[in-house]
Amino acid sequence: MKSSIILFISLLFFVKIDVNSIRKEYPTVTQSKVKTLALYNKLSKITKKDNKTLVAYKGALTALVSKQKKGVKEKKEYFKNGVILIEFAVKSKPNNIEIRLIRLSVQQNSPKFLKYNKRINEDKAFIFKNIKKVKSTSLKKYIKDYILQSKHFSEEEKMLVKN
Numbered sequence: 001m002k003s004s005i006i007l008f009i010s011l012l013f014f015v016k017i018d019v020n021s022i023r024k025e026y027p028t029v030t031q032s033k034v035k036t037l038a039l040y041n042k043l044s045k046i047t048k049k050d051n052k053t054l055v056a057y058k059g060a061l062t063a064l065v066s067k068q069k070k071g072v073k074e075k076k077e078y079f080k081n082g083v084i085l086i087e088f089a090v091k092s093k094p095n096n097i098e099i100r101l102i103r104l105s106v107q108q109n110s111p112k113f114l115k116y117n118k119r120i121n122e123d124k125a126f127i128f129k130n131i132k133k134v135k136s137t138s139l140k141k142y143i144k145d146y147i148l149q150s151k152h153f154s155e156e157e158k159m160l161v162k163n
Contacts, residue, residue, distance in 0.1 A: 022054065023138070025042075027145070027146070029064060030109075039061055040065050052088075052089040052092045053096060053102075055085050056085065056098075056103065059084070059086035059088075059102075059106075060086060060106050061082070062079075063110070064082070064106075065082075079114060086099075086102065087103075089103075097126070097127060097130050097139075097143065098139060100126050101123070101142075101143055101146060104124065120152075128161075143161070144162075
């Protein structure tokens with residue numbers, strides 16, 4: 001029994017995290033603290049050397065986890081660290097539409113007093129300009145689903161992706 005537990009824990013460290021699985025989980029993280037923390041923990045081993053899309057997701061989750069922290073200083077530190085990761089990913093891969101969508105989702109859902117909203121229009125324009133170039137049908141659907149469910153897009157903007 002003891003050896004099987006050790007084996008299971010060891011396997012957790014060697015499981016390769018792929019973008020597709022994170023992409024499926026990300027839209028549900030705001031449904032509960034448990035889901036938020038589970039995905040945050042899954043991404044805990046991701047570093048700036050890893051896939052930049054995963055770095056952006058880690059940044060988004062770090063920013064989101066800030067809501068669950070106690071005290072203003074700790075909340076601010078988590079949010080700031082999350083933003084640093086997201087901006088690093090965008091700077092590393094400025095033409096990656098998924099990273100831009102991740103940044104957009106964090107900006108659109110951050111409280112205004114945090115002032116992380118300066119690139120919303122830039123990211124929206126980038127996404128609308130480049131969505132037709134996306135070859136992956138699952139990524140294209142993911143982007144469209146985000147836009148269609150978001151209260152931050154106008155009906156006109158939603159119509160642009162319905163076609």
